[in-house]
Amino acid sequence: MFFTYLRRELRRRRKAALVVASGLALGIALVIVVTSVSAGMSKAQDKVLQSLYGLGTDMTVTKAAAPPGSGSERPRFRFDAQDDDSGGEQSSDRVMVQGLQTLAGSTVGKVDAQSGVADAVGGLSLQVVKVSGEFTRGRFQQGESGGQEGGGQEGGRGGGLGGAQPSPQGRVEGGGADFDVNSYSVYGTDVTKPALGPLTSSKITSGRTFKTSETDAKVAVADAAYAKEKKLKAGSTVTVKGTKFQVVGIATADSGDAAANLYIPLRRAQTLADAKDKVTTIYVKATDSQRIDSVKAALQKNISGTTVTTSADLADTVSGSLSTASSLAASVGKWLSVVVLVAAFLVAGLLTSSAVSRRVREFGTLKALGWKSGRVTRQVVGEAVVNGLVGGVLGIALGLAGAYAVTAVSPTLQAQLGSGGGEGLRGGFGGPGRQAATKTLDVALTAPVALTTIALAVGLAVAGGLIAGAFGGWRASRLRPADALRRVE
Known part of the structure; x- marks a missing residue:
């Protein structure tokens, strides 16, 4: 019904x-x-x-910013003197830690031991400035005598007091320097934990990524844009501060720019920058996405001198x-x-x-x-x-x-x-x-x-x-x- x-x-x-x-x-x-x-x-x-x-990262830990003007360093380049006339081609690499702010490598373990942290991995961001070129010596061209005519004759005959000594005049012609400055970024990544870090924001489109055993190997992964500019491919070699690295893979960023031009094992990066057991960034994955704020508070409380940044903090900067x-x-x-x-x-x-x-x-x-x-x-x-x-x-x-x-x-x-x-x-x-x-x-x-x-x-x-x-x-x-x-x- x-x-x-x-x-x-x-x-x-x-x-x-x-x-x-x-x-x-x-x-x-x-x-x-x-x-x-x-x-x-x-x-x-x-x-x-x-x-x-990168994928899987919930927050990062970096060293707290130093006061303005402190810790600054100017890059210095030193070239050897040459005895030959040509001067010769010379080059010098300066490897600097990005931001000049580092954390002790032991901080990674402290972060990983905090409650609510599923995993933590350190990375070292470097900036390499390479200056290369050559000096060319100039040639001194001697001109005519510039003394007074009469005085010159008197001086020539008797060497009188009023006579002017002949002073050759001339000028330097040619010579100079032609140097090229090349700057690029290198990132030292922990190859034993490939699931975290900035390399996870890129996809390997040629070759392969790092093996977990290559902690101290002379291998590198190049960003696709940088590889195209420098005509690199899997199997090519690149030289950083006199050390040759074999390019084992090409990585293409999923969106936007890559984190670095070159990625190398963390230990190798620390050696190049003379920053043993140092990192610039610690990438942290939380056990629960709902606990990120509490994990951030715990890290700030228990690990002094650091700045903890979550994805929510960075989202506020998107315009x-x-x-x-x-x-x-x-x-x-x-x-x-x-x-x-x-x-x-x-x-x-x-x-x-x-x-x-x-x-x-x-x-x-x-x-x-x-x-x-x-x-x-x-x-x-x-x-x-x-x-x-x-x-x-x-x-x-x-x-x-x-x-x-x-x-x-x-x-x-x-x-x-x-x-x-x-x-x-x-x-x-x-x-x-x-x-x-x-x-x-x-x-x-x-x-x-x-x-x-x-x-x-x-x-x-x-x-x-x-x-x-x-x-x-x-x-x-x-x-x-x-x-x-x-x-x-």
Whole structure:
């Protein structure tokens, strides 16, 4: 009886049911699109951050910044004197620790021993400045005698006191120096723990990555852009401060710039920089992503003289159109969804209540025939819930279409990261060479729809039907059989 009466009433009141369902569908579709776009924003931001600190890293530990002016060092280059006339070609490499701030290698073990830390690995960021070229000696060209004519003769004859000695005059011609300065970054990575560190933000596209046994081997992995510039490939050799390294692989950054031009084993990097048992950055993976803040607090408390930077800290430094769109989706979009949903629920409730008012004689007659108030109320609520479910189906369809349209268009957003990030970027997540310049990445926006979003849409549809049914049910429960008689003409 319930379903028969329900089917008849919905068929008889198609227009009112369609209005209620359409209002709910619009609100639900907007919620799906906004939620999906927000998820896409989060995914794009994660991609930007991953390009900086690598996959699996939750935070980094670096040495606390020194006061301005302290610890600064100017690079000095020294060349040997040459006895031959040509001067000869000379070159000199200067390997400097990036940022000139290092931590003791034992700090890695201290970090790894902290509660909530799943793994920790150290890395050494280096900057290599190579000056090469040659000196060419100039030639002294002697000119004519510049003394007075008479004085010269007198002096020549008698060597009188007033005579001027001949002073040859001339000038230096040719000579000079032609030197080229080449600067590139080198990163010493712990090859025994390949799952952490900046190299995880790149993919090996040629050759291979490091073997865990190559802790002190003269091998290197080159960034694809640097390899193209220097015409390197797997099997080539590069020389850093007189040491030849064999390039075993080419790594291509997943997004944006790579962390360094060359990657070498950590121990080799420490030897080149004369920084034995030193690291610049410690990459940390937490046991639980929900405990990152507590792990950060513990590290700052237990390991003094360090700066701990999480991905959330770095996310605050992201600017550009990605940040703007993310803010709009998180604030304006969500509030707009709430307003539309509330309006749709109110409209559905008012329309249902109004429909009950037009059915006073019908419900009064049913009560006179023996229907109790609870049965009438359940009938009205059932009709409203069905309208809500129909609206939910339409809303899910519209929402999926909207999310698909956003993904198909894939608008390009820009994310800017630079020195505005503060100390968190100083040799930490920012990686080698990123402290001074602003970095801009182009990220394609997608709108992935999760199952939880679909479940939320179904829940909103049921909630909308229940709210509308509550309005109508309350109105129907107050009807009396006598009301029907007053409507009889």
